[in-house]
Amino acid sequence: MPELPEVETIVRQLAPALPGRRIRGVEVLQADLLQSSIPDFVRALEGARIRSVGRRGKNLVLMLSDVRFLVVNLGMTGRVLLHEGTPDRPVPHLGVSFFLEPHGTLSYADSRRFGRLVLLSAEGWEAESKRLGPEPFDPTLDREAFLGRLAVSRAPIRSWLLDQTRIAGVGNIYAAEALFRAKIHPHRQARSLTPQEAAALLGSLRAVLREAIESGGTTLRDYRTAEGGRGRFAPSLRVYGREGEPCPRCKTPIERLVFAGRAAFLCPMCQREEAPFDS
DNA sequence: AGTGTATCCTGCAGGC
DNA sequence: TGCCTGCAGGATACAC
Numbered sequence: 001m002p003e004l005p006e007v008e009t010i011v012r013q014l015a016p017a018l019p020g021r022r023i024r025g026v027e028v029l030q031a032d033l034l035q036s037s038i039p040d041f042v043r044a045l046e047g048a049r050i051r052s053v054g055r056r057g058k059n060l061v062l063m064l065s066d067v068r069f070l071v072v073n074l075g076m077t078g079r080v081l082l083h084e085g086t087p088d089r090p091v092p093h094l095g096v097s098f099f100l101e102p103h104g105t106l107s108y109a110d111s112r113r114f115g116r117l118v119l120l121s122a123e124g125w126e127a128e129s130k131r132l133g134p135e136p137f138d139p140t141l142d143r144e145a146f147l148g149r150l151a152v153s154r155a156p157i158r159s160w161l162l163d164q165t166r167i168a169g170v171g172n173i174y175a176a177e178a179l180f181r182a183k184i185h186p187h188r189q190a191r192s193l194t195p196q197e198a199a200a201l202l203g204s205l206r207a208v209l210r211e212a213i214e215s216g217g218t219t220l221r222d223y224r225t226a227e228g229g230r231g232r233f234a235p236s237l238r239v240y241g242r243e244g245e246p247c248p249r250c251k252t253p254i255e256r257l258v259f260a261g262r263a264a265f266l267c268p269m270c271q272r273e274e275a276p277f278d279s
Numbered sequence: 280a281g282t283g284t285a286t287c288c289t290g291c292a293g294g295c
Numbered sequence: 296t297g298c299c300t301g302c303a304g305g306a307t308a309c310a311c
């Protein structure tokens with residue numbers, strides 16, 4: 001669920017509120033959200049101060065005062081909710097609560113519990129971050145660099161976009177939307193993209209991510225902002241989840257196909273499988 | 280280096 | 296109403 005725009009929305013809401021505050025206490029209700037034991041996790045975090053809030057790919061990253069990093073991956077259904085004071089009603093599927101000074105609560109809730117909260121040293125986080133591909137908005141990721149990364153892969157471009165080690169932060173929704181906007185079939189081999197197609201894809205990816213961030217992300221069902229609100233981008237989705245609806249460009253019914261175990265959505269007219277005008 | 284499949288889980292929609 | 300099946304924004308491990 002939460003892809004880059006959803007996590008970015010959460011980060012932007014937390015960033016003005018968290019830095020400088022101390023974690024007074026930690027309560028873990030769902031042990032399988034952690035990699036460490038509950039006592040280790042609690043002991044390591046109690047008394048720590050939050051220095052900054054950031055994002056890397058789909059990960060929410062809290063930097064702590066003693067140069068450690070709390071890395072939160074929300075999986076499919078994770079929610080990060082900030083309440084000043086205590087939540088006025090029980091948080092459904094609550095997994096971990098962080099009690100903040102002076103009077104706040106940061107909650108992690110996750111109905112499917114695919115999410116993970118991991119506490120890492122500076123070195124540990126650096127190594128983890130290095131595994132991930134570049135950020136889509138990294139200014140050094142220009143057309144040439146993007147094309148170069150595509151050129152070394154025979155994977156279908158949809159799989160390439162979902163692979164966090166190739167580019168960070170893209171999930172199934174925005175992969176579908178970016179490919180539609182760039183008129184590229186999701187089956188196309190990454191390295192078969194022309195320089196023009198690669199440039200179009202980079203542009204469309206950045207555009208759709210930017211627009212989604214401006215809308216606070218996409219809520220299909222579970223995603224909530226840190227304030228508990230819904231993302232407003234869902235009505236702007238052009239192909240994702242729209243099987244059978246007319247293509248907004250050419251009116252051809254949108255198709256759904258499954259590969260690599262996941263649904264892909266596309267317009268079969270706008271996104272041809274073969275490269276365009278191949279003699 | 281790829282793909283397909285399974286796995287971790289729960290909740291919901293749709294069919295009967 | 297209730298039961299069953301399929302499906303879901305993610306990540307990883309496995310065999311092939």
